[in-house]
Amino acid sequence: MRKAPNQPLEEFFEAQPQRAALDPNGIPAALSTLVALASFGRSQWRDIISDYGFPITVRPRDTARDLFTRVLQYLEENPDAREALVKSSSRPHSGTSPELTKALRFLLDS
Numbered sequence: 001m002r003k004a005p006n007q008p009l010e011e012f013f014e015a016q017p018q019r020a021a022l023d024p025n026g027i028p029a030a031l032s033t034l035v036a037l038a039s040f041g042r043s044q045w046r047d048i049i050s051d052y053g054f055p056i057t058v059r060p061r062d063t064a065r066d067l068f069t070r071v072l073q074y075l076e077e078n079p080d081a082r083e084a085l086v087k088s089s090s091r092p093h094s095g096t097s098p099e100l101t102k103a104l105r106f107l108l109d110s
Contacts, residue, residue: 033103040064045071052085 045067049056056070075082 037068037103038065040068042067052088054081 042062042064045064046058048054049058049067049071054071054074056067056074058067075085
C-alpha cells in the first residue's frame with residue numbers, strides 16, 4: 001500500500017479482487033467434505049499430487065496435513081489449475097482414491 005500511488009480508499013478497495021460468495025446452504029456439505037479430506041493419508045495426497053501433475057514438492061517429513069494445505073493453496077492461487085482439475089476429474093487416475101477425487105471435485109464446484 002505504501003508503494004501504491006495515492007488514491008482514495010474507496011478506489012483502492014474497489015480495485016481489490018473479491019472472493020466469490022459461498023452459498024450458505026452449501027457450507028455444511030463443504031465443511032463435511034473438508035473433514036473427510038483431512039482424514040486422507042500422506043500416500044493418498046502424494047498420489048493425487050503426482051497424478052494431477054501439481055508442481056508441489058513432497059518432502060520426506062511432510063505430513064498429510066502439510067500436503068493437504070499445499071494442494072488447497074495451490075488450487076486457490078491457480079484458477080487455471082482448478083479448471084483443469086475439474087475437467088480431468090471425470091477421468092480415472094491410477095492410485096488415486098475415488099473418494100478423494102469426488103471430494104475435490106465437490107469443493108471445486110462449490
